[in-house]
Amino acid sequence: MSPELLFEQALNGLSFGALLFILAAGLSLVFGMMDVVNLAHGAFYMLGAYVALSVVQRTGSFWLALVVAPLALGILGVILEPLLLRRLRGRHLDQVLLTIGVSLVIVDQIGAIWGREVRSLAAPAGLDGSVPLVGGEYPVYRLFVIGFGVLLAAVVSVVHQRTKVGMLIRAGVEDAEMLGALGVNTDRLFAATFAVGAALAGLAGVVAAPVFGLQPGMDGDALIYSLVVVVVGGLGTLGGAIAGSALVGPADTFGKVLFQEFALAVIFAIVALVLLFRPTGLLGRIRVAR
Amino acid sequence: MSGFSKKNELAARRSYTYRLTRRQFLIATSAAALAACSPAAVTPGASGSAAPSATAGKMLKLGQLLPATGVYTELGNSMKRATELYLDQNDRKLAGRPVQLIYEDDANVTATGIQKTQKFIDQDKVDAMLGVVPTPLAYGIRNAVHAAKLIFIDTNAGGNFLTRDIPNCTPACKSPYIFRASFSSYQISYPIGDYLSSKGTKEFFLAYANYGFGTESAGDFMTGLKKNGGTTTGNVAPPLGNADFAPFVTQIKNQPTKNVYSFFSGADAIGFIKTWNSLGLPAAGYKMYGAGFLTEQDVLKEVKDLANGAITSLFWAVELDNPENKSFVSAYQRQYTLLPDVFAVQAYDGMHALDEALKKIGADTSDPDKVSKALEDVSFKSPRGDFMFDKNTHNPVQDIYIREVKTQNGQTVNTISDKVAKVTDPGK
Numbered sequence: 001m002s003p004e005l006l007f008e009q010a011l012n013g014l015s016f017g018a019l020l021f022i023l024a025a026g027l028s029l030v031f032g033m034m035d036v037v038n039l040a041h042g043a044f045y046m047l048g049a050y051v052a053l054s055v056v057q058r059t060g061s062f063w064l065a066l067v068v069a070p071l072a073l074g075i076l077g078v079i080l081e082p083l084l085l086r087r088l089r090g091r092h093l094d095q096v097l098l099t100i101g102v103s104l105v106i107v108d109q110i111g112a113i114w115g116r117e118v119r120s121l122a123a124p125a126g127l128d129g130s131v132p133l134v135g136g137e138y139p140v141y142r143l144f145v146i147g148f149g150v151l152l153a154a155v156v157s158v159v160h161q162r163t164k165v166g167m168l169i170r171a172g173v174e175d176a177e178m179l180g181a182l183g184v185n186t187d188r189l190f191a192a193t194f195a196v197g198a199a200l201a202g203l204a205g206v207v208a209a210p211v212f213g214l215q216p217g218m219d220g221d222a223l224i225y226s227l228v229v230v231v232v233g234g235l236g237t238l239g240g241a242i243a244g245s246a247l248v249g250p251a252d253t254f255g256k257v258l259f260q261e262f263a264l265a266v267i268f269a270i271v272a273l274v275l276l277f278r279p280t281g282l283l284g285r286i287r288v289a290r
Numbered sequence: 291m292s293g294f295s296k297k298n299e300l301a302a303r304r305s306y307t308y309r310l311t312r313r314q315f316l317i318a319t320s321a322a323a324l325a326a327c328s329p330a331a332v333t334p335g336a337s338g339s340a341a342p343s344a345t346a347g348k349m350l351k352l353g354q355l356l357p358a359t360g361v362y363t364e365l366g367n368s369m370k371r372a373t374e375l376y377l378d379q380n381d382r383k384l385a386g387r388p389v390q391l392i393y394e395d396d397a398n399v400t401a402t403g404i405q406k407t408q409k410f411i412d413q414d415k416v417d418a419m420l421g422v423v424p425t426p427l428a429y430g431i432r433n434a435v436h437a438a439k440l441i442f443i444d445t446n447a448g449g450n451f452l453t454r455d456i457p458n459c460t461p462a463c464k465s466p467y468i469f470r471a472s473f474s475s476y477q478i479s480y481p482i483g484d485y486l487s488s489k490g491t492k493e494f495f496l497a498y499a500n501y502g503f504g505t506e507s508a509g510d511f512m513t514g515l516k517k518n519g520g521t522t523t524g525n526v527a528p529p530l531g532n533a534d535f536a537p538f539v540t541q542i543k544n545q546p547t548k549n550v551y552s553f554f555s556g557a558d559a560i561g562f563i564k565t566w567n568s569l570g571l572p573a574a575g576y577k578m579y580g581a582g583f584l585t586e587q588d589v590l591k592e593v594k595d596l597a598n599g600a601i602t603s604l605f606w607a608v609e610l611d612n613p614e615n616k617s618f619v620s621a622y623q624r625q626y627t628l629l630p631d632v633f634a635v636q637a638y639d640g641m642h643a644l645d646e647a648l649k650k651i652g653a654d655t656s657d658p659d660k661v662s663k664a665l666e667d668v669s670f671k672s673p674r675g676d677f678m679f680d681k682n683t684h685n686p687v688q689d690i691y692i693r694e695v696k697t698q699n700g701q702t703v704n705t706i707s708d709k710v711a712k713v714t715d716p717g718k
Binding site: 002004005008009012013015016111115116117118119120123130136137138139141142211212213215216217218221252253254256257260261263264 | 531537
């Protein structure tokens with residue numbers, strides 16, 4: 001592999017990783033706080049992409065879609081949590097099962113509303129071109145994805161470490177029951193967490209749409225990749241989502257071209273290895289029984 | 291994770307507190323659950339004890355096995371539209387017999403498709419069966435259909451083995467009762483390899499979806515290429531349904547062979563073509579070739595002029611200039627306000643072939659061997675040109691068109707640049 005090729009593939013891997021971070025951050029957040037593996041996360045991602053498609057078709061503005069789609073998903077999340085999940089609080093496996101149901105309904109409704117054809121979304125004006133880089137032309141949009149992912153990780157980290165909301169989240173991850181006993185309204189906190197998780201999935205859907213397109217089945221792919229990232233990185237921690245996506249993105253890219261025959265197996269081999277030697281994931285912590 | 295199970299125990303101990311909650315939950319979600327179980331298959335009319343109708347004038351029962359859910363849904367929809375169009379144009383009759391259509395959904399799961407085929411045979415007792423999109427499913431039902439002597443007209447699945455004489459019949463082989471109204475993967479791949487190398491373009495790099503049909507197509511293309519001394523210099527093979535094409539297109543850009551033959555369809559084709567452009571391959575002098583599905587209607591609609599210049603081969607194109615195609619395209623557009631695609635043509639021809647065959651034998655379907663013989667002798671003008679089956683294999687003998695993507699008057703279409711006449715699958 002020549003240095004130019006190596007560099008360009010590294011960029012491909014990084015932009016894929018950045019996308020995975022946006023996608024997995026929400027899943028990790030919801031799991032950390034609520035102990036629920038939200039299997040509707042892929043469906044939220046898909047819905048975000050289709051909402052973006054409609055917004056772009058109506059208004060022509062990708063940037064508006066980048067705001068509207070996460071907002072719409074956030075509203076959906078803030079409705080779904082009290083309506084469905086809260087009623088099963090404490091029964092984690094039932095909640096997980098419920099999220100599968102939610103994903104089936106969402107995906108079916110997307111098919112009914114937007115149709116089941118393959119669609120695509122153009123990158124916004126200004127980001128749709130290419131720039132000369134080592135090894136030739138490189139699409140600006142993929143560079144934007146890297147920047148966006150890094151920026152989001154930075155913002156989320158600051159919120160997580162430096163703000164009151166972040167403090168509540170960290171406390172909730174540690175022990176939600178105790179947090180409730182201290183007078184924090186955990187109902188509201190959980191609903192907000194779920195909404196932010198859904199909004200992040202929607203955001204990932206918008207950012208990914210110009211690269212990956214929109215089609216039936218995209219929810220399942222997104223869900224599997226985000227599960228891989230959070231399992232490798234460590235369930236329920238922000239650092240884990242960052243580490244997981246930084247590893248899985250490039251590993252998937254290089255794995256696909258270097259071991260073509262095992263393209264789909266490479267990332268699962270990584271999962272198996274990580275689980276074997278670090279069952280809690282790269283940056284996961286052992287949870288204290290309570 | 292021990293906190294997890296501890297909480298479950300707690301929940302179990304306090305289960306009585308959840309009883310009301312569960313009821314509320316059920317009320318809240320029952321409507322949603324109903325929506326999730328949407329009826330995918332339409333099964334009009336009751337059946338069961340009645341013996342299969344076999345004589346003229348009686349109801350002709352046809353089973354159509356098409357995907358109504360899963361990634362190939364839109365393909366199934368297209369084939370269903372064409373089937374309905376053919377019936378509407380013929381007073382809902384084939385050879386004078388009123389038609390009862392039974393649609394079943396394979397959900398893109400081979401096992402489900404096999405079950406539904408068995409239902410056609412045992413329960414519905416259909417007179418003939420059409421449809422089937424994925425090749426693995428066509429291979430999977432081959433033995434059941436053959437044993438039941440059920441006339442089956444394959445209207446998409448293109449795996450070579452289905453119409454060839456294969457020792458031990460593994461994974462599949464031809465049958466007197468199986469006909470194909472679509473194509474074999476040889477037909478859409480070998481002729482363009484032969485054609486391009488005979489015109490002097492001899493060196494190719496390969497890019498194909500890494501699954502049965504993709505590798506088969508790439509193999510047939512190479513055989514055609516080598517016939518005139520052509521060679522391939524390497525390949526990339528992304529898994530089917532690959533999300534990110536950048537790693538693969540980057541590999542293509544970093545090798546010297548400028549001509550690239552690719553086999554992708556649907557979402558993969560869109561992803562491949564968009565990435566191809568965003569990584570600047572046209573500017574770097576790379577040229578795209580492929581099997582026709584790379585630039586079919588569903589793909590061009592999304593990528594538009596990004597596909598300009600791509601050269602592909604297929605047995606049909608919207609732009610094909612013959613009276614049958616003109617009237618087919620305009621009738622389809624009138625009824626559905628959208629352009630037909632190649633899958634619609636395949637389903638339409640499947641119905642047409644069955645219609646012509648039944649006309650020859652007074653619509654008597656009591657003897658499948660007689661129906662098979664009649665189908666072997668069918669020949670008619672199809673939107674794709676002259677249509678007939680190869681008597682040996684039951685695969686169609688058809689012209690393969692060499693097409694180039696061009697944007698004309700704001701519309702991106704496949705323009706016909708040449709044709710390879712009367713291509714027969716080499717199966718015996």
